[in-house]
Amino acid sequence: MSGSTQATLERVIWTALTTRQAHLGQGDALARRYLVDVAPFAALADETPAAYRALHALLQPDETVALLSQEELRPIDALQATRIGLLHRMIATRTPEAAGGSAGAPDVIRLGVADTDEMLDLVQKTRPGPFGKRTPEMGNYIGMRDGGRLIAMAGERMRIDGYVEISAVCVDENWRGKGLAGRLIQVLRGEIERREETPFLHVFGENHAAIALYERLGFEVCDTLVLSRLGRAEAGATVG
Incomplete structure (x- = not known):
């Protein structure tokens, strides 16, 4: 497995939502998500407070989205994170x-x-x-x-x-x-x-x-x- 392949897929949700599947999502340059009836996944440009604020703005009070990350997510003000499990790609x-x-x-x-x-x-x-x-x-x-x-x-x-x-x-x-x-x-x-x-x-x-x-x-x-x-x-x- 080449390092370039792993690096390419590491941010696959963000890449998909900003390129070939941008028409199936919503958001801005900091945070994006798929439309509710398409898929539950979201992604951040970077794990910064500004990006989390942008994601917060995309969510209705009773909505949740799924994120993939290399490590456990840090505690986030105004957003509640629940670990679902480990995924193998x-x-x-x-x-x-x-x-x-x-x-x-x-x-x-x-x-x-x-x-x-x-x-x-x-x-x-x-x-x-x-x-x-x-x-x-x-x-x-x-x-x-x-x-x-x-x-x-x-x-x-x-x-x-x-x-x-x-x-x-x-x-x-x-x-x-x-x-x-x-x-x-x-x-x-x-x-x-x-x-x-x-x-x-x-x-x-x-x-x-x-x-x-x-x-x-x-x-x-x-x-x-x-x-x-x-x-x-x-x-x-x-x-x-």
Whole structure:
């Protein structure tokens, strides 16, 4: 894993929100966030009091956003930080091992706006991570159907020049263990690499089964990050 790759992805949320996905976010030169129905993530230009004040201004009293950081966030006036957990960032570096278990699986299909309600329903059942009504606007989404019902999907989330995140990988419980997730990831990886971009993804450090799958599919850990939830503190506090 090259140092340049790690440095490029280190600020992936900020970079995405100030370049290829700026139209899906809001904010200024100090703090930016995705629109509420797109994704819960936000980022700061730098961890300064001014940047935190700018983030505070983007939040409604009952709203929270998620931030990725290299270290635990420091206490912040007027903002309450809650540690969610550790995330591994994994990047595709190797040829996948021979895939198995997907024989007889349904064909992979392209998903679009017309499929949004079904995608939201599958996410509600499987809980792969944050997913909103406009999340599919972040990139390409694919899936599988059985008897007309959506049973599996995966898609692209954060996008910066040269790199695309694979996310929302989920499979209906009745179809798990049949290799569907691996097949969808391989299809997305192939599409991303044909565009001469590199796939990456995020996974909680305690999700050992998912990490093992991603390693078999040719991904390796390039960084470990702290995922925190930030919201406004109780009324009366001051910022900075």
